[in-house]
Amino acid sequence: MTDTQSPQITRDLYLEDVTVGDRFVSGEHALDAEQIKTFAAQYDPQPFHLDEAAGAQSLFGGLAASGWHTAAITMKLFVASMPFAEGLIGAGVEVTWPKPTRADDVLHVESTVQEIKHSRSRPGRGIVTVETLTLNQDGEIRQRLVSRMVMFSRPEG
Template sequence: MAAPRSLYLEDIAVGDRFVSGEHALDADQIKAFAAQYDPQPFHLDEAAAEGSLFGGLAASGWHTAALTMKLFVSAVPVAEGLIGAGVEVTWPKPTRADDILHTESTVTEITPSRSRPGRAMVTIETLTLNQSGETRQRLVSRVVMFARAQG
């Protein structure tokens, strides 16, 4: 069951931190995602991946991003949903078939709207980490958040 969506703008502050649950990744998941969305040899075939820059089977960065979104949404219970306004994403190390991923998200900036009272642009840095604490993805998101309705 999804976490209740309960956080409004007045419920958050710079420095707030959210930690997700875990997702265990395996080779079948990597290959299934790649076959549908990123069909490159280093995502589809262990032998081909061995001779690649990755030196072994690696998840697509977009697979890591999709898993990050799943974990991020489950961990950050924004009342009206996470409405994205842009992201910066980097993949410092490849995600592997034996990785158990979780996210750690930190509110880094809150910029109230000058033209639309009751909303703000919130910047959140989300690190996707494996079971050893190694960063597999860094995502800096700008999301729109709303204050509780007055009335």
């Protein structure tokens, strides 16, 4: 596994610090066949994730990473690049995989704030909707994740 680490981010953004259109870009994660097969053997043991020949005969036309593997890598990169003060607390997601992730892909994520809704029933928090695109080295989308996250206002005092 190869990672290009993002500098350590300071988790200092609160609800009042973000606006629609804010964009965050992660470091990179280089994928290889061994990672794909290891993840698949443990979590998604289907032939097209475990074997090049089976992958070649499948809809994917070659060894393909599990969508859940792509999602796990996305989450790692997403967390490392989003400086929300109290972490990323999920309230729901929609995920799509427009193209399979391959063994030679170098992935990064680009996240954009789409919507901010302040809670009426729970002052001091809101729901922030973020679109996160997982892109390979050629800028091709491998995963699209739209997540709704709980975000808190800055503590008083």
